Amino acid sequence: MSQPLSTQSGAIRGTSGGLNVQKLRIERVGPHGAHTIVSEISLKVEPGKTVGIVGESGSGKSMTAKAITGLLPPAFVASGQAIYNGRDLLALREREWQSVRGREIGLVMQNPFTMLNPVVRCGKIIEQSLRRDVRKRMNRRERRSEAIRRLAEVGIDDESVVDRYPFQLSGGMRQRVGIAAALAREPQILIADEPSTALDVTTQREILALIKSLQVARGMGLILITHDLRIAFSMCDQVNVLYAGSLVEAGPAADLEAEPLHPYTHGLLLSEPPADRRVAELVAIPGSVPTPDSVAGSCTFAPRCGWVRPECTSGTPPLRIVGDGRMSGCIRIEEIRPELAAHRARAGGTAVPTGSPGPVNTLITVNDVRKIFQSGGRDVAALRSVSIHVGEGEGVGLVGESGSGKSTLGRIIAGLERLSSGSIEIAGIDASDRSKLSRKDQRSLRSSVQMIFQDPYSSLNPMRTIGSTLQETISAHDPSAKNVERLVAQLLLSVGLDPEHAQRKPAALSGGQHQRVAIARALAVKPRVLICDEPVAALDVSVQAQILNLFSSLRDERGIGYLFITHDLSIVRQVVERAYVMCRGSIVESGPVDDVLGSPKDPYTVRLLESVPRSSDDWLNLGRS
Known part of the structure; x- marks a missing residue:
């Protein structure tokens, strides 16, 4: 990676007195009065230091960032003070913000698509983000060269990226472009709002290490917003814990850990x-x-x-x-x-042994499966001769980064994608080509295997109540079912929801409740195996723990097995006995989960394990500033 441009030019920033937020209060004003979002929080960001804001969704973390950067929606009002370079940012008009936002305070968001114009090439995005005085001194060729240098600063050495659109890049690459754009005006303070939440563990580590190295090189103050305490401990000097709009704890990161x-x-x-x-x-x-x-x-x-x-x-x-x-x-x-x-x-006491998987009746057998997609007139191999098996009542993990092929394999087993070659047998039925099966066999397969997705909200009809959605599933599986409302209530109770939730629509539920409803719908057909595709990746850590405990209890009570697809090795350790590790469409390692994670043989598995967040300085290969 090239040296940061600010260092090359000798113009190291971060010489201001930092940012001092006092009694920040945010309210949403509507026709029925004001509703509190954040209740009088205070924090200070000194040059070169990192301050973390930690808490679950709904705590007010992102709204705090928007208030500090003048980006609150029209119906929201901020009061208190946010003093920066002698000015109260909360009192600025939008015209005044244009000289502060980006130039003095930069912002990196969780989803780079919200920062990057999808119809503008990446090079032009960087050029437009440069300070106006810098941009005016350059001709077209020099601006392009500057964009290339800025991309190199964030680890993108492929010059052709300047000519690509954001949708043509991977998630990690898009985030790097977003960081380059946020730093193009040489801000003295950077606010990073969940900058790595949507990324794989390996890419997450790279992005966080990049942000930290740029912060150190430029002497910037950094506000890191995250729901992951492990990341906060690895990155921050000071951690502020926000809950329901209130600051409940603050202190040095090491002491709080x-x-x-x-x-x-x-x-x-x-x-x-x-x-x-x-x-x-x-x-x-x-x-x-x-x-x-x-x-x-x-x-x-x-x-x-x-x-x-x-x-x-x-x-x-x-x-x-x-x-x-x-x-x-x-x-x-x-x-x-x-x-x-x-x-x-x-x-934190003695670990619970998973034990060696005992002999079980094989329920799913995947043998030498390949999947080829067509992309731009060329063949792309998503799966390369993959073979796995899942036993009756067994927990099996499928681990890998995005693009490794794990979700494609799960969708093929569930009948949502067709394989290109190979064979699949489920509960004694050849499921290699479902279009050739009788209705009876197709119904049997659907009742044997159900899939749970990462984003349950998108799989629920927003116009229908939860009760009607579950009733439809029950009736489709068993048209002769009696007292369907009672069955719906039993399903909701089985996943830890009050039967009263049957009267609600998806918009009235939280993310964890959406996932519980998705699990209830899958259970409605009394499956023997659940295919769980990143079912907790989008959830807060405490809600994640609730859902993982729910999976364990359902397995104990109903004897349901599952194929658990995830990129998080911390999670897979808790829920399965055996694990397969996938890389670029192939199985690179498999075996009992304690062996795979305790004594990994493949370098890719080792890299995944090293990427799991931990608070020690060597996780980012950086000492703290």
């Missing part, structure tokens, strides 16, 4: 699945994040807290100093501190 001083942070930390061992049950925070107004005048975490007492709900607890550089919003922290420590010690 060693001992969280709020029950919410404690729960988030224990919800993270460990990559080095299997636990009997993941610690999951019950319930979901409430709206700030629904818990006003009380500890915001009280409805989900296992240590709540009447005094916790008698008033809003202040964020107070509880140690050197430590602040907590828990009024009982001194009293419950030993209990929290004991709880963490138990959770």
